[in-house]
Amino acid sequence: MRLAGRHVLLGVSGGIASYKSCTLARRLAEAGARVDVVLTRAAAEFVRPVTFEALTGRPVLTSLWTPGTALDHVRLPADADLLVVAPATADFLARAALGLADDLLAAMLLARTGPVLLAPAMNDAMFAHPATQENLATLRRRGLHLVGPEVGPLAEGPSERPGRMSEPEVILAHAERLLHGAGRLSGRRVVVTAGATREPLDPVRVVTNRSSGRMGYRLAEAAWARGAEVLLLAGPGTLPDPVGVAVRRVETTVELEAAVREALPAADVLVMAAAPADYRPAAPPDRKRSRQAGALQVTLEPTADILAGTRAVRPVGAVVVGFALETGDAVAKGRAKLERKDLDLVVVNDALEPGAGFEHETNRVTLIDRDGGERALPLLDKRAVAEAILDAVEVRLG
Numbered sequence: 001m002r003l004a005g006r007h008v009l010l011g012v013s014g015g016i017a018s019y020k021s022c023t024l025a026r027r028l029a030e031a032g033a034r035v036d037v038v039l040t041r042a043a044a045e046f047v048r049p050v051t052f053e054a055l056t057g058r059p060v061l062t063s064l065w066t067p068g069t070a071l072d073h074v075r076l077p078a079d080a081d082l083l084v085v086a087p088a089t090a091d092f093l094a095r096a097a098l099g100l101a102d103d104l105l106a107a108m109l110l111a112r113t114g115p116v117l118l119a120p121a122m123n124d125a126m127f128a129h130p131a132t133q134e135n136l137a138t139l140r141r142r143g144l145h146l147v148g149p150e151v152g153p154l155a156e157g158p159s160e161r162p163g164r165m166s167e168p169e170v171i172l173a174h175a176e177r178l179l180h181g182a183g184r185l186s187g188r189r190v191v192v193t194a195g196a197t198r199e200p201l202d203p204v205r206v207v208t209n210r211s212s213g214r215m216g217y218r219l220a221e222a223a224w225a226r227g228a229e230v231l232l233l234a235g236p237g238t239l240p241d242p243v244g245v246a247v248r249r250v251e252t253t254v255e256l257e258a259a260v261r262e263a264l265p266a267a268d269v270l271v272m273a274a275a276p277a278d279y280r281p282a283a284p285p286d287r288k289r290s291r292q293a294g295a296l297q298v299t300l301e302p303t304a305d306i307l308a309g310t311r312a313v314r315p316v317g318a319v320v321v322g323f324a325l326e327t328g329d330a331v332a333k334g335r336a337k338l339e340r341k342d343l344d345l346v347v348v349n350d351a352l353e354p355g356a357g358f359e360h361e362t363n364r365v366t367l368i369d370r371d372g373g374e375r376a377l378p379l380l381d382k383r384a385v386a387e388a389i390l391d392a393v394e395v396r397l398g
């Protein structure tokens, strides 16, 4: 429950994208937030209040004049940790820029002193209009945060144009980052490696392993949500880039090593969640091997130990986290790895454990720190594991 105890005011104005705000309301509630939804009169034409009420388990507000809610327009914006308006229509942006308070949502925005996140969405001509552009510039200058709009198909047709509301997951990620505020990872530079590398056997075939990269992706996502500037060095794969994170693709262990060495001097935290290939075919031919040639014997040579190789270039005070995927006696082997590679933290898991490790959305790990601390976590989804790892990283950053 990443947003447990947090209070989010979700304003919805009258755009066609308001159907996606149902998903956003749900995701916020699922993350543990208390979500109070405020609809403009136009929004209630698109999605009825009862839908949001059912999704959030809370009464939905639609008017300044509902009996029993007289001071909600000032009380709720003062109480909420975050005000999100999604979608923010051209009309709403204009009223916000003017400082109007002619309906409940506009009045709440005017009464709000804490963080505000707006997700504009409209037809591309409405978005390009100088009035809208000036209103957006005014709101940005006043310190409101904007997410989107994106370029994509609009309600009017399939062609790609600017004006589409960001997806609920993207808005959620931005909301989370704002809710974390000036957390301990705020402004820190975090480098995360993820996935397998692959080594050529010939120009067509590769030697690789079963790592999907999910653990590293969840770590990158979670670190960005905590306010960090994140660089993800990722092996080949099909996972979507995490919101806000800079992603650099690598193929082989040599490429990953070079990318880590380049990024490390500026890093406050290095998390090596990748599973680099430990062996590579020696002297791969530059032509495809033919099956007709019969049985194939390949000499595999060990690749470089990336983590151990970073010892000389680690910035003073940087927190370095390694992963140890073992089969049997995992904790003892993890502790030995921590010492051998001079790590601050090692995340140990057993590859033979059901539901954990490669190709799963869940993982069961034990965290071992440099001072001998050991914490065995239950089977959790990888985002929750990532949060626990980052909690431990934050303690070590001080």
Ligand SMILES: Cc1cc2nc3c(=O)[nH]c(=O)nc-3n(C[C@H](O)[C@H](O)[C@H](O)COP(=O)(O)O)c2cc1C
Residues within 6 Å of the ligand: 012, 013, 014, 015, 016, 017, 040, 041, 042, 043, 088, 089, 090, 091, 092, 121, 122, 123, 126
């Ligand atoms: C079918 C339909 C779709 C609309 N979609 C949008 C939209 O995506 N963005 C927008 O700014 N206005 C859109 N409008 C216009 C707004 O509903 C209108 O400007 C309204 O006054 C907005 O009120 P509000 O800002 O108080 O919610 C749409 C109108 C209709 C009829």
